[in-house]
Structure formats: structure tokens, C-alpha cells
Amino acid sequence: MPEHNLCQEFLSQISDYLDNNIDPLTCDELEKHLVDCPNCRVFVDTLKKTVYLYQQQEADINVPSEVRGRLFKVLNLDDLTR
Numbered sequence: 001m002p003e004h005n006l007c008q009e010f011l012s013q014i015s016d017y018l019d020n021n022i023d024p025l026t027c028d029e030l031e032k033h034l035v036d037c038p039n040c041r042v043f044v045d046t047l048k049k050t051v052y053l054y055q056q057q058e059a060d061i062n063v064p065s066e067v068r069g070r071l072f073k074v075l076n077l078d079d080l081t082r
């Protein structure tokens, strides 16, 4: 199979992989692909860091997303009236 297809398959399952939400067999295949494919390795690494930072931020700020959404709306309106 061409490498490109493997990468696409990998990326389509990456969120399940990060959530540990896939069966062990698929997980094995994905991890084998990671060993062979530096591109996907970098991608997963970046994604993991992003998710981690995002979760840290969530914990620190501790604002419900609904409230944040309203806050952003207010800020956008502020920008428009300036």
C-alpha cells in the first residue's frame, strides 16, 4: 500500500487513538505506522501537546464554554463598535 494511503488512514483515526478509543489491533497498526513515518510522528506529537495545553488551560480558567462563547461575542461586538 502506498505510504500516502496509510497516512490518511492514520489521520482519520488519530482522535480515537489519542482518546484510547480504538481496539488494540488497530492501535498496534497505528503505532507501527508511527515508527515508520516521521511525518505522522511529528503530527501526533504536536497534537498531544496541543491537547495537553488546552486541557491545562481549561483547568486553570475553569470557565464553561457557554460563558466563554458569550464573552467572545461581547468582545467581537466591542471590536465592531470601536
Ligand SMILES: [Zn+2]
Residues within 6 Å of the ligand: 006, 007, 010, 033, 037, 039, 040
Ligand atoms: Zn504517515
